[in-house]
Amino acid sequence: MTSVVLTDDHALIRRGLRDALGDEGVAIAGEAGSWDELEPLLAVTPCDVLVLDIQLPGPSGLDILTKLAARPKRPRTLVLSMYPEDPYAMRSLEAGADGYVTKSADTRQLVEAIETVSRGERWVSSQIARLIAGATSSSGGAPHDHLSPRERLLLVLLAQGLELAECAQRLGVEPRAAAVYRARLLEKMKMAGNAELAHYAKRHGLA
Numbered sequence: 001m002t003s004v005v006l007t008d009d010h011a012l013i014r015r016g017l018r019d020a021l022g023d024e025g026v027a028i029a030g031e032a033g034s035w036d037e038l039e040p041l042l043a044v045t046p047c048d049v050l051v052l053d054i055q056l057p058g059p060s061g062l063d064i065l066t067k068l069a070a071r072p073k074r075p076r077t078l079v080l081s082m083y084p085e086d087p088y089a090m091r092s093l094e095a096g097a098d099g100y101v102t103k104s105a106d107t108r109q110l111v112e113a114i115e116t117v118s119r120g121e122r123w124v125s126s127q128i129a130r131l132i133a134g135a136t137s138s139s140g141g142a143p144h145d146h147l148s149p150r151e152r153l154l155l156v157l158l159a160q161g162l163e164l165a166e167c168a169q170r171l172g173v174e175p176r177a178a179a180v181y182r183a184r185l186l187e188k189m190k191m192a193g194n195a196e197l198a199h200y201a202k203r204h205g206l207a
Contacts, residue, residue: 002118003029005045005075007038007061008053013103017051017080020107026114035059035067042075048118050075054083054092062095069096078117080110089128099123121160126170129156142204143189151185158182158194159201 004026006014011033018028029047032038034057042050050068054061061079068074078099079092089100098117101110116123130153144152150171157167168178191197200206 001025001027002049002114003027003047004049004051004114005030005032005038005041005047006051007032007034007056007064008051008080009033009056021111021114024107024111026111033057035064038064047075049114050077051080051114052077052097054079054081054088062091065092065095065097076117076120078113078123089124093122093124093128100128101125124156124160126153129153129170144200144204144206147185147188151181151188154178154181154185155189155197155201156206158185159198159206161198 002025004021006017006028008014008017014031014033018031021028030041030045032041036058038050052061052064056064059067061081065077065079068077074096076098077096078101079089079097080101080103081088081092082103084102092100099113099122101113101123105113113123130149144155147155153171154167157170158164162170164178164182165175167182168175171178171181173181185197186192189197189200191200
């Protein structure tokens with residue numbers, strides 16, 4: 001059973017999350033309303049995933065991500081926020097988050113995100129994947145800079161381990177069209193398959 005620590009300064013929201021996640025078989029290992037409460041809790045409470053709000057009293061969720069990133073062993077962290085994905089998702093991922101979900105998401109999507117992050121993978125929605133795909137590489141000459149926006153998005157989705165049929169759904173195209181995009185992607189990247197794409201994406205911070 002996946003265990004999480006909830007960090008949100010609203011007790012009613014934590015209670016709602018606790019009840020909803022408990023119904024889905026997710027164990028709540030602990031709760032905190034601020035960094036002052038979270039820091040000692042993490043020292044004695046192991047968990048698979050830390051679910052973290054951005055807006056907190058004292059250090060914000062982004063500040064907490066920076067604090068955790070400096071530690072030799074940090075918990076896998078999923079940001080759950082009322083703020084829209086653009087630009088807060090990118091800021092959270094750059095600060096060290098392993099995933100970002102808005103509070104408008106349904107319970108099923110939240111559980112999917114928690115389970116994905118607990119496996120050591122990054123969870124992003126289609127919107128966040130588009131933001132990542134559209135970001136310009138700081139080097140200005142990386143191979144993925146020459147991909148079309150749709151090819152970049154497909155690169156991110158394949159790197160996440162999605163099947164081609166699901167990629168097609170996320171892209172809003174037929175599976176046959178997705179297969180064509182994948183073939184073009186592999187040709188442009190000069191790679192043989194999804195494993196190479198996934199390795200590249202992770203090395204460049206795309207997945």
